[in-house]
Amino acid sequence: MQSHQTADMAIDDSDMENSKKTSLDHKKWLKWATLGLVSLINGYATILMYARSEYAFALLTLFITALGVYVFARKETYAHRYIFPGVAGMILFIIFPLLYTIGLAFTNYSGANQLTFDRAQSVLLQQSFQSGDSYKFTMYEQDGKYSIAVQDGEQWYVTSNIDLAQLPEDDVLLTRSEAPQGKKAPLKTVIGNRAALSEITLATTEGTELKMSGLRTFAEITPLYLLQDDGETLVNQRESITLKPNWDIGHYQQVDANGEFVGEPLSPGFIVNIGMDNFTRIFTDPGIQGPFLKIFVWTVVFSALTVVLTLAVGVVLAQIVSWEALKGRGVYRVLLILPYAVPAFISILIFKGLFNQSFGEINQVLEGLFGLSPAWFTDPFLAKTMIIIVNTWLGYPYMMILAMGLLKAIPEDLYEASAMDGAGPIDNFFNITMPLLVKPMIPLLIASFAFNFNNFVLIQLLTNGAPDMIGTSVPAGHTDLLVSYTYRIAFEGAGGQDFGLAGAIATIIFLLVGGLSLLNMKFTKLESE
Incomplete structure (x- = not known):
């Protein structure tokens, strides 16, 4: 078993x-x-x-x-x-x-230079011009297919029946005919098949090629540019001029008898490496250097003031709502934290309406009390002031929450000892509370500075950089931060979006914010030690 x-x-x-x-x-x-x-x-x-x-x-x-x-x-x-x-x-x-x-950042990539050299050359070689007479044509339907009849004076030239849904690969031959056969197609049929007709090349017995040039005409069409044996040089067959690629600017350009580039560059352009030219433009082009330096200073001032003001308001309010003698502290805390709970874009759009120069409630109150109607969106100083006010409102709840937590960690013995020495509430605030609050918050303050350094949403929704600066090479506004300035260069340039220059400024921003991050890590390490 x-x-x-x-x-x-x-x-x-x-x-x-x-x-x-x-x-x-x-x-x-x-x-x-x-x-x-x-x-x-x-x-x-x-x-x-x-x-x-x-x-x-x-x-x-x-x-x-x-x-x-x-x-x-x-x-x-x-x-x-x-x-x-x-x-x-x-x-x-x-x-x-x-x-x-x-x-x-090291290329000329822009609205005018988006293609590779081969693709830009291909686009130019696809261009054509009318090199001869145009001829009226008519379409005739037979058994679901169409023949094309071209009229030259009193003489007709007709193709065989063509299936427009499956076009022939070779040229379609035109032959002399007494009169076209079949039912004449209406104009709407021509319009409906225009794409297919544009792909057809009609060839006469004399060797002339015709392409569709209008809703009712075919014409002798010749390629505008002819590629030479070197694979780079183009010849304009209509104007008999020679063009070569200018690798410095990324465009085809006419050359004279000495091989020098002359005339206007040809579009589309192609992408080429230009080294440090974009970085050089930032600091040497007067139309870029001036706005860049102004915007850089304003970005630093805006970020620093935001950190200082949000910290000040947050700490003061945290002190108030932490006061034990205050009744209804819980209600006040909820109300003061509400701006942090509401999505930022909603608050920004509400403030944009409140600061409206003609119908905003803020101007109505100021005009009723003091007879003032500030131009918040057209005066550079007032626009910057408005931005700082709005951002302080958006940022103080975060600082208040941090301060409320840190206040509980301060020993009461320090305040008792200070009271025995005769110190008052103000002395306690500046000599005990602030030093013990700010020191552990330094990494968070640096992080807040870095965040506001790239606060794109606030500027884009509230002012969009306005009021604009005058006499600049690229779009720039008095309230633009570096990040919104970069965005406008990349996507709002009147002369074509300059992605290369925007990339150079974005690289500078990355280095600045990266430096702040390293500084933050250093302070965090020192704090932990």
């Missing part, structure tokens, strides 16, 4: 081992199948990006895919699968945009 039980147990153990092995084999097969499918899809996406000259995005996709396969395929790195999504997100949304922006 015992031997039979032992044999049964051995069989059961063997079955369990086989089952586990089968399960492991299935999981392994599923893992490799998933990795293979992901690699295949991302590989196809990489090839498409590369074919469209999106080399940076192709390289990013290839790198993240290879990193993921490496982590999930090897036993030694399989434990890192839990942090891979975070690492991939950091590469995708932080490191790559940062490196891409810094890379743009």
Whole structure:
């Protein structure tokens, strides 16, 4: 009996081992199948990006895919699968945009220079001009297909029947005909098939090629530019001029007999590396240097004043709501913290209405009491004052919450000893409360300064940088911060968005904010020690 039980147990153990092995084999097969499918899809996406000259995005996709396969395929790195999504997100949304922006800062990438050289050249080679006479044409329908009849004086030239849904690859031959056959197509049919008709090239027996030039005409069309044997030089066949790529500005430009560039550059332009030119422009171009320095100073002043005022208001209010003799302290705390709970953009838009120069409640009150009607949005000083007021309102609850927590950590013995020495509430505030509050808050104050240094939402919603500065090379406003100034250069430039210059300023902002972050880490380390 015992031997039979032992044999049964051995069989059961063997079955369990086989089952586990089968399960492991299935999981392994599923893992490799998933990795293979992901690699295949991302590989196809990489090839498409590369074919469209999106080399940076192709390289990013290839790198993240290879990193993921490496982590999930090897036993030694399989434990890192839990942090891979975070690492991939950091590469995708932080490191790559940062490196891409810094890379743009060294190029002429702008609204006029967005293409690679090959694509810009291809666009120019696709341009054409009418080099001969134009001829009226009519479409005739026969059995669901259409023939095109071109009239030259009293003579007709007609094509064979064409299926406009499946255009022929070669030129369509025109042959002399007495009179077109079939039902004449109305104008709406021509309009509906205009895209297909534009792709058709009609060839006469004399070798002349005709292209659609209007809703009722075909004309002799010749390519405007002819590419020479060197693969770079273009010849304008209409004006008989020679053009070469100017690698300094990223445009094709006419050259004279001496090979010197003359005339206006040709659009579209192409992207070229220009080294430190964008950084040099910031500090040498009077139309950029002046606004940049003014905006930089204002950004620093705005950030510093915001930190000081929000800290002052927050600490004072924290002291008040922490006063034990104050009845209803809980209600006051809730009311004072409410601005922090309301989404910032709602508060900003409400303040924008309150400060309205014609209908805002603030001006109505000031005019009724003092006869004043400040121009909050058109006077530079008043606009900056308004921004600081609004930002103080938005930021003081955060400081108040921090101060309320830190106040409870201050020993009561210090105040009792101070009272025995004859100190009053004001002395206690400046000699005990403030030093013990500010010291642990220094890292948070630095972080608040860095946040307000890039406070784009406030400026964009409240003033959009207005009032604008006069005589600048790029859009700039008196209330712009560096970050909103960069945005306007990139997307609101009247002469074409200058992404390269915006990238250079963004790089400077990154270095400044990065320096503040390092300073914050240093203070945090000193505080912990």
